[in-house]
Amino acid sequence: MNRFSYTRASAVPQAIDQHRSNATAAFIAGGTNLVDLLREDVTHPAVLVDINRLPLRQIETTESGSLKIGALVTNSAVAYDRAVAARYPLLAKAILAGASAQIRNVATVGGNLLQRTRCHYFYDAGTPCNKRxxxxxxxxxxxxxxxxxxxGASDQCIAVHPSDMCVALAALDASVHLAGKDGTRTLPFADFHRLPGDTPNIDSNLRDDELITAIELPKQGFVTHHAYVKVRDRASYAFALVSAAVGVELDGDTIVNAHCALGGVAHKPWRDTVAEDGLRGKRLDAATMRDFAAMLLRGAHGYRDNAFKIELAARVVARAFELATQRSIEETAP
Incomplete structure (x- = not known):
């Protein structure tokens, strides 16, 4: 672990100024990922800016009816919050499918968005890695x-984003509130994370001088029909091989609206609104699910060890729709 200096901020502008004072500074809150990166010699910040005293721990309903979650709210606090459980149960379920209770009690919403990949080579400082x-x-x-x-991979990087919470946030059309030296701005969640392209070392569109201040969820929470399905190598404390967050509105057996985001398959939560639009007005049956999965996974490419994920993803999507709608898709097939 490299040597670093430590400072603590009590206001957002102060935190941003302290971070800007050094090109390799890093914000720290729960530290559940950053401390690992420090120990493994993956990242080398000269300054750690502690932001735990910032007033970013509120969960509140806005005047427009959306729900705003402060960046320093812990994952556990979000999962067990009454408003979240009542209006966005998909988010609560995704959070509770991730990590352990001890980690969720410390990890923050903002930190969850900024997790680095769990690629073996990225964490091994003795091997080459374009992301590192x-x-x-x-x-x-x-x-x-x-x-x-x-x-969504490239010849520069084929790592995946590890978050469960982010998959649900993508499906729910969340937005990310940011603060920087030039003021505040809001990004649609779909625009926050990046695909690797030629710059796999840049995970998000967060600017160097910016701090995540909140996540905002729109009114639509898919309360009635939703599911989070996570397939992993062991039953607990493991990252997803493939996961799916699904929210559906139905009129009988007809799909009125559907959102579906995949985890464990790309550098960011994977969502295809064109594929989702193709579900509108369709009967929820096996043929519809096959067509949707084919559209969602078009362009998928497997490597030596992970080609199985393509078929697995299609099955996870179908299972998530089954659980979300409490019906067997195979039974309703023509």
Whole structure:
């Protein structure tokens, strides 16, 4: 672990100024991922800016009826919040499917968005990695890649985003509130994370001088028909091989509206609104699910160890729709 200095901020502008004072500064709150990165010699901040005293721990309903969750609210506090449980149960279920209770009690909403990939090569400082050191290569392309991406990858990086919470936030059309030296701005959740392209070292569209202050959820929470399905190598405390967050509105057996986001398959939660639009007015049956999965997974590419994820993703999607609608899709097939 490298040597670093420590400072503590009590206001958002102060935190931003302290972070701007050093090009390699890092914000720290729960530290559940950052401390790992420090210990493994993956990241080397010269300054840690403690933001735990910032007034960002509220969960409140806005005048427009949306729900705003402060960036320092812990994952456990979100999952067990009455308003979240009543209006956005999909989010609560996704959070409770991730990590352990001890980690959820410390990890924050803002930190969850900024998790780095769990790629073996990224965490091994003795191997090359384009995400850690641009231009050094991606050993996962020809190496151990069972947990890696099948969608949106590039020849520079095939890592995946590890968050469960973010998959639900993508399906719920959340937005991210940011504060920086030039003021505040809001990003649609779909625009927050980036695909690797030629710059796999840049995970998000968060600017260097910006701090996440809140997540906002729209009124539509898919209270009646929703599901989070997570397939992993062991029953607890494991990252998803493939996960799906689904919210559906039905009129009888006809799909009125549907949102579906995949986890464990790409550098960011994977959602395809064009594929979702194709579900509107369709009968919820096996044929519809096959067509939707084919559209959602078009362009998917498997590597030596993870090609199974393509078929697995299609099955996880169908299962999530079954659980969300409390009906057997196979039974309703023509």
């Amino acid at each position: 050191e641009p231009g050094t290569g991606c050993p996962a392309l020809e190496g151990v890649n069972r947990i890696h991406a099948i969608l």
